[in-house]
Amino acid sequence: MKTTRFDTREHILTTGEQLCVQRGFHAMGLIELLKVAGVPKGSFYHYFASKEAFGVAMLERYFAHYHQQLRGYLDDHQGDQRQRVLDYYHQSLQTFCQESSFAGCLSVKLSAEVCDLSEPMRIALDAGSKAIIATLTSALQKAQQQQTLQRVSNAEDVAQNIYMLWLGASLLSKISRDVRPLENAWQQINLMLPAPL
Incomplete structure (x- = not known):
């Protein structure tokens, strides 16, 4: 099943929130976020200009x-x-x-x-x-x-x-x-x- 733009963005945000609550914003690396979320680096920058x-x-x-x-x-x-x-x-x-x-x-x-x-x-x-x-x-x-x-x-x-x-x-x-x-x-x-x- 193909995910929509909103689904992917929401998934990244949900995953990031979980990681931030555990580790903090600065301790959460983008590589870790992308790995846990299971999305490519390009997807992150498609939705967000920066961390x-x-x-x-x-x-x-x-x-x-x-x-x-x-x-x-x-x-x-x-x-x-x-x-x-x-x-x-x-x-x-x-x-x-x-x-x-x-x-x-x-x-x-x-x-x-x-x-x-x-x-x-x-x-x-x-x-x-x-x-x-x-x-x-x-x-x-x-x-x-x-x-x-x-x-x-x-x-x-x-x-x-x-x-x-x-x-x-x-x-x-x-x-x-x-x-x-x-x-x-x-x-x-x-x-x-x-x-x-």
Whole structure:
């Protein structure tokens, strides 16, 4: 069966993401990527002008999937948006515990590695993070409209703090090979999103 242009590009991106989560962006060589993906060198350069352009496309794809998953989860339930946000992070914690994987997500893996070395990749990370924070902000604003969340002065600040807390806890769990930082983050998120009195 012949693969389409999209299939080949997607396959390279998927393979690259898996390798980057394991090794990091700079440690992943193009020869290794092409060998694991089973595609010729010409195919890579047909889709991506450089390794950096590949990195940008990989991050954009990663955040698009992450954002779609988060929005789908929050939009799937028309009830209590506060509880839905809490459920999302609780589910993320449970998934992390079940998989016993400290490899971490792509944004955790690459944030410190590429931000000082690649401005296009830093911009992709920034844009992806801002989209997640905007979706969380919208959910918190809905929760306030529903009166399921105590009034906060700035929903965007709270959403940013939740994202920063989870990102930092994910990194610390990776460093320590211990789930406790994420468990502590989950408890703090609960405190940050109090139900009305």
